[in-house]
Structure formats: structure tokens, C-alpha cells
Amino acid sequence: MKKRIMKAAAPVIVLTLGFGAVQLMSASKPAPEKKVEEQRPVSLVYTEARQQAVHLAVTTQGEVRAHTEIELTPEVSGRVISVASSFAEGAGFESGEALIQLDDSDYRLAFARAEAGVAQAEVLLLQAQAAAKIKRQQWLELNPNKHPSPLQVNKPQVLEAEANLRSAKAELADAKLNLARTKIRLPFRGRVASRDIGIGQYVTPSTVLGRVFATDRVEIRLPLTDSQLLELNLPMGFEASDKESGPAVTLSAQIGAQQHFWQGRIVRTQAAVDQQTRLIYAVAEVEDPYGTGASHGTPLAVGLFVTAEAESEQEQLAVVVPRSALRSADKVYVVDENDELNIRTVDILSTSENRVVLAAGIADGERVVTSTVANAVDGMKVQPITHLARN
Secondary structure (H helix, E strand, C coil): CHHHHHHHHHHHHHHHHHHHHHHHHHHHCCCCCCCCCCCCCEEEEEEECEEEEEEEEEEEEEEEEECCEEEECCCCCEEEEEECCCCCCCCEECCCCCCEEECCHHHHHHHHHHHHHHHHHHHHHHHHHHHHHHHHHHHHHHCCCCCCCHHHHCHHHHHHHHHHHHHHHHHHHHHHHHHHCCEECCCCCEEEEEECCCCCCEECCCCCCEEEEECCEEEEEEEECHHHHHHHCCCCCCECCCCCCCCEEEEEEEECCEEEEEEEEEEEECCCCCCCCCCEEEEEEEECCCCCCCECCECCCCCCEEEEEEEEEEEEEEEEEEHHHEECCCEEEEECCCCEEEEEECEEEEECCCEEEEEECCCCCCEEECCCCCCCCCCCEEEEEEECCCC
16 A cells, blocks of 8 residues: 555655756856946037027018009090000000000191180280270270279270180190190000000090009018017008118019029008908018019019018027927927937027027027937937037
8 A cells, every 4th residue: 555655656756856956956046147238329410509690581472563553545535546566465665655646637636726716816815905905095085084994995805805815725735635645655664464455446535455564663462470570570550761761571483493583672561450361461662673673684573473581670689590400390409518408499589491590498509409319308318429510
């Protein structure tokens, strides 16, 4: 019986002893050394923020419009007998140039009749004055001590003759004016937008001959937000006192393969907010856009859509950083004296393609990051490797 028990228990005893030996060996084995890996600093590029006296600038867009644009209509009726070559779509004309000639035969006849009427009225006046003189002399001979009445010396007849002469001269002036109006001219230099008549057509004062605009200057209506008005130091209802007092504006547009630039000034702002856009519109003007104001011979054409960069006239101190330093609209990464990354929220005064002007958040001389930083964490260790030249 004992042999059977021992035979059955032997395997259990062996397994127990083996497990104990393994545990004893594991407990006596020295623990492995743990290696602590140090975090590797992120390499980045930075530049120093600088406080500068700056002119704040804003960027907006608008369409070029003519300062003066009208529908051309005649002041008298008549048949068109000639049209100047300058009265064609896109063509330019000078101030006072005869663009259209109407048949003036009837107006010449009316002018001749009016001249004859003046001559006749002058003769009648001379006759009335002579008769009045004779009447006065006769009266004085017969009544040397009495003053004659107006009727006794033909005074009413003289006054009537004078009135008739003035009327005849007025008719002559009207006939002369109508004759001059058969040549249709404009009091400004401009361009033809459209032409609606031809030779042989009969026109009246209600007939539209075409559409023209002046080229002495053009306007650009620029939408601005409240903050942009503040940056330019422009009040609502602003009006420039002269051509040099408004903020300067640089206008640009891509025409073909070349970028063109024109210079102008803001001359006024609206005194009301646009109800649809909730924006305030400023009006910029460019002088002589088809002449001296052109960009290397390229005019600032009416209808062109342009980008406008307006600059404030007043300087102010502000911190300037490169445009590449701005993150998420109002964040800038700064490297502190311990080479750790600080994520700052900044107040922005103005932004452009190359720079950001800050009101607060960054101090003069602080190092701002201009390179891309993946997974930026406030306080992370960094390795600034390049110091870029000042902006």
C-alpha cells in the first residue's frame, strides 16, 4: 500500500521541487538596468522681433469706375451728317472737339432771320428816338416853362423800340446758340464707352448718341471694416481737403503676364454703413489714369478689378514680425532664454504679405519661430539653429 502511494506521489513531488528551484533562481538573479532616453530638442528657425515706427497698411479690393460718365444726347434736332473718328467705342477725344455734326441749314436760316430782326429793331429805335427828340424841341418852343409828360415827347414809343431791340438780340443769341449746338462737343477729355448712332440718322434732344466718360481721374470704391478704418485713422464721413491730404493707396492688377501698379489717394469715406455687407466704403482717386498716371503705358482702365493697399499717414511704434511667424490667426511661437517654446496669443494691428504688426504679446528683441513646428507644445525643449537677418 505504501509503495503504491509513494509511486503516485513521486511525480507531484518532483514537479514541486522543480518549480521551487526555478523560483529560487529567479529571485537570486540581479534586476536588469533601465535606460532613460533623453528627449531630443526640435530644431527650428527663428528671427528677432523688432519695435519700429511703422505706417499701418490695409489690403482690400475694388472696381475702377469713371469719375464722370454720361449718356450723350443732342440739344437740338437734326440729321447726322458727319461723325468724328474719335467718336468710336474705345477711342479718346479732347475737350471741345466736335464729335458729331448735325445738318445746320435750318439753323443758319434762323440765324440770318434773327440778324435781320436785330437790324430792323435798331432802325425802328433810331426812328423812335428821332421822333421823340423833335417832339421835345417843339414842346419847349411852345411851352418854355413847362415840363412835358412822357406821352407828349413819345417816351413810350422809345421804350417800346428799345424792348423790341432787346428781344431781337435775344432771338439772335438763341439762333446763334442753336447753330453752335449742331456741332456736339464735350467740355472734358475722355473716352467713348459706346456709340449708338450713325450718319444719316435723324436725332432729337431725347436721342441717346452714345455713352462717354472723362479720363481726368477715376475712382475705386474700397470696402473697409471697422478695424481697417482704425488702422488708417479714417473717420466715417472723411473728406480730403486737397489732393495730397488723404492716405496713399497702391493699386495693383495682373494684366497678361505682368503685374502693374498705380498710385492714388483716398479722398473720402461714406458716412453710413452698407446695410447688406455691414462695411464702410472709402473712395480712392487716381489722376490722369490714361496718361501720366498709367503704369508703364498701361492705363488704369475703367472696369478693371484691382487690389488696393492703403497706408496710414501717421507713424506709430509697434513690434514687427515676419508673416511666417503668425500661427492660427493670433498665435506666435517664441523661444525663451532657456531654449523652451512659448506659445503666445498676440494682438494684431495689421497684416500684409510679408509682415505682421503687433500691438501686444511680443516684446522687442524676442526670438520668434518662422519655421514649421510639428506638434508644438508649450514648454517643449527646442534647438534654435538659424538666426535670420532682420526683416
